[in-house]
Amino acid sequence: MVLGILALATAVPTIIGVNEATKGTQDHEQKRRDANRKQRSHLISLCELTAASGRDREQIHGAKVVLRDGLMYLEKNPRKDSHPFTGVYHPHPMFAPSNMSGLVSTVSQDPPLLRWVFVDSKTFEVRYGGKAESEGHIVGPWDWTDDENNVTLEGWEGFLAIWVPHEKAWKLYFDKNDDGCGLPRGTKGGLPRGTKGVEISLRRILAAS
Numbered sequence: 001m002v003l004g005i006l007a008l009a010t011a012v013p014t015i016i017g018v019n020e021a022t023k024g025t026q027d028h029e030q031k032r033r034d035a036n037r038k039q040r041s042h043l044i045s046l047c048e049l050t051a052a053s054g055r056d057r058e059q060i061h062g063a064k065v066v067l068r069d070g071l072m073y074l075e076k077n078p079r080k081d082s083h084p085f086t087g088v089y090h091p092h093p094m095f096a097p098s099n100m101s102g103l104v105s106t107v108s109q110d111p112p113l114l115r116w117v118f119v120d121s122k123t124f125e126v127r128y129g130g131k132a133e134s135e136g137h138i139v140g141p142w143d144w145t146d147d148e149n150n151v152t153l154e155g156w157e158g159f160l161a162i163w164v165p166h167e168k169a170w171k172l173y174f175d176k177n178d179d180g181c182g183l184p185r186g187t188k189g190g191l192p193r194g195t196k197g198v199e200i201s202l203r204r205i206l207a208a209s
Ligand SMILES: *[C@@H]1O[C@H](CO)[C@@H](O)[C@H](O)[C@H]1NC(C)=O
Pocket: 095, 096, 099, 100, 101, 141
């Protein structure tokens, strides 16, 4: 019995030591992740070989995510009136104060105005705007895949590039209900015929500061 207590007594500090070491590592890892979330990044769209026809993939794969007129588009050679997504994860007033699950981007170079990035809860378009505009829409949780490379929303990479014929542009959507945003069923969701969608990933690329 005496031996038992002694053994326990010597074992306890070791166990505490191990716990403290683990906690130290976890804190360090949390700090590293938080710091990484604050790194300004651009986004580019990646498309698997099997996800689209050669021509569509050529236009989408490696295209930049750009902001224009309150919406997000994918452009290989950004138009003059487009602004490349340049953003960070940021606490959104909808979430707990330390929760970095919101996403912001600059909307112009000079001045570097920041706006929230959110998904329209009716049309599923990815949009940007002020806090009031984002209300009632999907403002997060924005996150990334375990390898910290691809952006996720609501826990998955449900992003779609949708070809909008009358705009002749690839517009960024989020496939909230995993039903292709209503595609390809003709005009459902207000999408005209000729509209087509391609599953994509959004890759974070650190912005030069
Ligand atoms: C942040 O808040 C959202 C919404 O409540 C939640 O889903 C998410 O898990 C939270 N993230 C962290 C890291 O606590």
